[in-house]
Amino acid sequence: MINERIYLSPPYQSGHELEAFRQVLDSNWLAPVGPGLERFEAEICKATGFKYAVATSSGTAAIHLGMKVLGVESGDAVLASTMTFVGGVSPIRYCGAMPVYIDSDYTTWNINVDQVEQYLDLQPTNVKAILPTHLYGMPADVKRIETLGKQYQVPILHDLAECLAGKVDGKTLGALVERGVYSFNGNKLITTSGGGAFVTNHKEEAEQALYLATQAKSPVLEYHHEAIGYNYRMSNVLAALGVAQISTLADRVARKQRIFDTYQQALAPLGFGFQEGQVGAESDRWLTCVLFNPDLMIDISVIVSQMNEWNIEVRPLWKPMHRQPVFENEKVIGGAVSSALYRCGLCLPSGCGLTDEQQARVIHRLRAILGL
Structure with missing residues (x-):
């Protein structure tokens, strides 16, 4: 449906x-x-x-x-x-x-x-x-x-x-x-x-x-x-x-990798950025997340709201701890990069049970938001 x-x-x-x-x-x-x-x-x-x-x-x-x-x-x-x-x-x-x-x-x-x-x-x-x-x-x-x-x-x-x-x-x-x-x-x-x-x-x-x-x-x-x-x-x-x-961990990691590969193949050519690893690092791809081009001045909260209207759950990246009111008095070293990631980042549906049809729907809606 x-x-x-x-x-x-x-x-x-x-x-x-x-x-x-x-x-x-x-x-x-x-x-x-x-x-x-x-x-x-x-x-x-x-x-x-x-x-x-x-x-x-x-x-x-x-x-x-x-x-x-x-x-x-x-x-x-x-x-x-x-x-x-x-x-x-x-x-x-x-x-x-x-x-x-x-x-x-x-x-x-x-x-x-x-x-x-x-x-x-x-x-x-x-x-x-x-x-x-x-x-x-x-x-x-x-x-x-x-x-x-x-x-x-x-x-x-x-x-x-x-x-x-x-x-x-x-x-x-x-x-x-x-x-x-x-x-x-x-x-x-x-x-x-x-x-x-x-x-x-x-x-x-x-x-x-x-x-x-x-x-x-x-x-x-x-x-x-x-x-x-x-x-x-x-x-x-x-x-x-x-x-x-x-007992099914290996199969789950393989599923997650296929989900990541599909998102990357569809969205990277459109200018979306993806998390990259150090040389030799292998992610288990728990969640696939993307970065919008900062030049587009995308409001992530608007994207989240629009996707949820289409019954698709997406979320911003973690809001940095130094920007949380409960920790506002704690020391922070730097902070600009994590703030930029939070401002431009989006977590996409990545569950092991995600079907090809569902993933295609997510990609279609993201393209529609950007007018692509």
Whole structure:
């Protein structure tokens, strides 16, 4: 139907979910922790290359755990991408620390590593962590970021919420970085309805994250607590959904790539810009996003409104954190590039279930808006 709504990135079922739930119900493992949770964590590690995973109630919870594991506390500074989702940086404030927002580079849209280095070179003493977001499935410059972390002895927590299956030089990111977080929200490449994971290559970090995520209960008979913990653990029921979804990860990435290729082939000749990666970087194409030519003086809010009138869900790129009222007093390095991307950028429908006919409709309407 021509009026059927086309969503940006709706959940996509593999076909194995119902059986996964049935097995959980038949086994009566409805308690928060169970074999499904352990299996999902093992599958996360297998898919991403990290050695340890602690599945959580959300990606934001995973970032908070990561901040706590790294010892971030009041008075510390954390360098973070300004172009990101608010849930990716709010945990910095949960810890009482101060975000320092770093601008994007115009090619990858990810954190500007030159600005990270310049800041560390001038004021390295109070920086407790670096939190780069890997936007829309595109890996950031992980090799250089990790090198800077070692050089200045500042740990990195990679926000991989949007980049589950990205690679660099053919390697999964777990083989290249120390730790990170994932999101399994309903709009992500795979979903557990809501959920996330803290991932690391250090056993002691995984153990600490697990301890904090389970109310910091000491491993003794009685309920004994020596620290403040959190109720951040993913449930065994939702983990079963994750196991069913992650089994089709390769197919999902291939679908996303075909969607990206189709958009690029149709829209690049018309002057639309696309996110590009560093040499060797492979995006998992979670979302395909485009940039309008700034000379056209396009009002993105008008485009969003018009497309929604045609029952097509599109959205602006992330509004930079330094432009959010809640963070208006925080320090920002640069900011012009991320603001320009936000002003000219648009996220297009990219769900794995997007049909050829639906994608053709999106492209047709974008052309119509520009009179092409």
